[in-house]
Amino acid sequence: MQWYYADQGQQKGPVEEAALDELVLAGAVRDDTLVWREGMQNWQPHASVRGPRTRPAVPEPVVGDVKFCGQCGRPFPPNDLVEIGTVSLCAMCKPAYVQRLREGALQGIGTRRYGGFWIRFVARVIDGLLVQVVLVALAALLTASFRAGAPRSGTIALAIIYPLSFGLSAGYEIYFLTSRGATLGKMLFGLKVIRSDGSKLSAGVSTSRYFAQFLSYITLGIGYLMAGFDEEKRALHDRICETRVVYSK
Numbered sequence: 001m002q003w004y005y006a007d008q009g010q011q012k013g014p015v016e017e018a019a020l021d022e023l024v025l026a027g028a029v030r031d032d033t034l035v036w037r038e039g040m041q042n043w044q045p046h047a048s049v050r051g052p053r054t055r056p057a058v059p060e061p062v063v064g065d066v067k068f069c070g071q072c073g074r075p076f077p078p079n080d081l082v083e084i085g086t087v088s089l090c091a092m093c094k095p096a097y098v099q100r101l102r103e104g105a106l107q108g109i110g111t112r113r114y115g116g117f118w119i120r121f122v123a124r125v126i127d128g129l130l131v132q133v134v135l136v137a138l139a140a141l142l143t144a145s146f147r148a149g150a151p152r153s154g155t156i157a158l159a160i161i162y163p164l165s166f167g168l169s170a171g172y173e174i175y176f177l178t179s180r181g182a183t184l185g186k187m188l189f190g191l192k193v194i195r196s197d198g199s200k201l202s203a204g205v206s207t208s209r210y211f212a213q214f215l216s217y218i219t220l221g222i223g224y225l226m227a228g229f230d231e232e233k234r235a236l237h238d239r240i241c242e243t244r245v246v247y248s249k
């Protein structure tokens, strides 16, 4: 098929279809260049007859700052790269890299050492004592602040101490698990609490785990004992919250 095209007011051609394609690639025939072939009523813009020019897949020239993808080594504008850990990655390399990271993490799971029932039991006793010490100190302050023999002071003190005791132990565990990965008792034995995928506990998970422990508790402690019989040493609340207690080294 033979084409004619307009070039600066001049009619050019005829050229074969393939030659026209080359002119398009070279930029001599653009979307708005008028073209005509036999059978067409009028000259029409190239784009409306043969579709808009598809750009050849030439990478955009990188101007200014350039960073290199840590995987394929190609240059990119820094904003096009994602930082994962210490590695900069382009959009094409990122999925595979993340995949490999996951597999690495999964391999790590095989070498994990899980904290068993007894060591966790002792850690919990220590945590309980720590909270008790603080609580007793607060209670002493509280009773001292009441005048001796003031009416109903004992009742008021109890009404404050019970919620205080609850808030203190909840706050203690949730705070330490979220910010340090372990309570002081667990730290003492080099234990930490993680998600099954190895990630840290969010405040939400720490909170759910704290309350899930009541299930372990009200089942006469069977929920806790489950840790002793589980391959991954999961207590009931670990199963519920997808957490694991592991040695940090």
Ligand SMILES: [Zn+2]
Residues within 6 Å of the ligand: 069, 070, 071, 072, 073, 074, 089, 090, 091, 092, 093, 094
């Ligand atoms: Zn890359």
